[in-house]
Amino acid sequence: MGKHSARAPQAEREATGEVPVVPAAAARGAVRTDPWEPVGRSAVRGPAIGWGVIGRQGGRPPAAPASPPAPARDGGGRRAARGGASGGAHRAGGGAVRTVTGVAAAVVTAVLAVVVAGQVEDGTESRAQARTQDADRGRGGDTMGAASRSDSRPTPHGGAAVPATYDQKMALKYPLDRAAKGSGEFSVVPGHDKAPGKGEVLRFRVDVEKGLPLDGALFATAVHRTLNDDRSWGHGGTRTFERVSSGPADFVVTLASPGTTARWCAKSDLDTTVDNVSCDSAATDRVMINAYRWAQGAETYGDRMLEYRQMLINHEVGHRLGHNHESCAKSGALAPVMMQQTKFLTTDGNTCRPNPWPYPGR
Template structure:
């Protein structure tokens, strides 16, 4: 009798995006804020740990937004983008800003989740439409005021460089102001940063969106001015929470009180 022992190793690959494609938190290593030419950037702290294979798959929007996803910090994707299809009406009042959501082709992240997060975040009263100043409409064709783009670190760096911004040192995101694209680094979207920690991934992702779109709206970097205060959303929170001896608390919103 012959006994055969078969060992099967199964791997999981996350489903591809349904969508495709800046300033950055990239430039301005100084903790004193930056001028308009060096807006926006975030850091690489080696957070490559994937979620446990035994963890239940996230189901609800909040669960998905709270989860970490495996992604190589040095990934360079195809460089081609796919638009997330669909249309989300502007729910508020004031100036209507139209945006498109693109996701890099082949990126192993959920493009529909990213698009949903962008729309919900930007149209929250704590975001840039606060007080009825403006409202955001997602389009997948026709004119768009900007294109918020989820892309691999390598592709993010290439697009940010078009506007003279270097995202490679700290593996950050940017608003590539000389182009139509607000670039969100997929590594940061997937893995977050030490400043927020694993338990604040949802909030961290909201901060990424608000920070980089804030640059598109003309806002520059800010610093922590008071010990224990909420960090300004335009602070480079992926990199640090302390400036001039004061340490702030993580914050995702330009108007956190709503």
């Protein structure tokens, strides 16, 4: 009676599903080999066992048991009752408890396995990406980080465009209408350029017509450099040229629109309108340089703008110094600087090559 009554409550509780059947090995505290088999009420801690397995196996859940667990026995080692309503309830209720608990633990553990595995993969991928980017930077690869470092590097002249040189500016053509007319008023280009050579010193001033879309300072520099080149009119130390912006001057080199140039040349009975050319207005103190020719050049020189501008200065100042027009004496020879090279390079059947210098050094 006592022994039977002691087992009866346990059997009834097992039959109603209140207490799951505990295997004998688990009851004695033995180490479980199947982390997914619940042990009494500790089955709620099944996922904790699963975490340990996941950590050791790289995020993969363990395989399902090969065979169902052995039938539970009562406290005396005898199998639980099979017959009767209570026996049926025990198998249905107890099996349900174990099944539900095991499934819940498996689901929770599977979810955690996915999360942990994702974290592991994310960390691995991030480290791999970092190594790849570092390698690309080392090889000069085009990465966002490399671009940022490149953008932060200082650039020449603080990132501003490098200024064009004198030769580069002088080689360019500039837009200007061939029939352009200006204000007729002039501005003196400020500054002073000393005479660099020996011999007679000739002083000149540079005026630019107001409103011209051309660089007056570049024009003034070109006149001074050209006249003081040893191939120019100071060849051999016979004379040197000094640019002034105030005080007396021997002549004034003037950059003016075609219309204004024509008016000033007409004062010396010279017509520049036919070929839109320049002149030395000998009746005045002005050597007139036609701004259209200065900006656009001539067909005889094509794109050789630097040389054309040097010729233009030397030719008109040559008139001021007393030199008259010359012609081509021999085909293939350099044209005399006093030849009207803006208009042509051929005279009397001879065609010369363009030449901007009185003393070119042949």
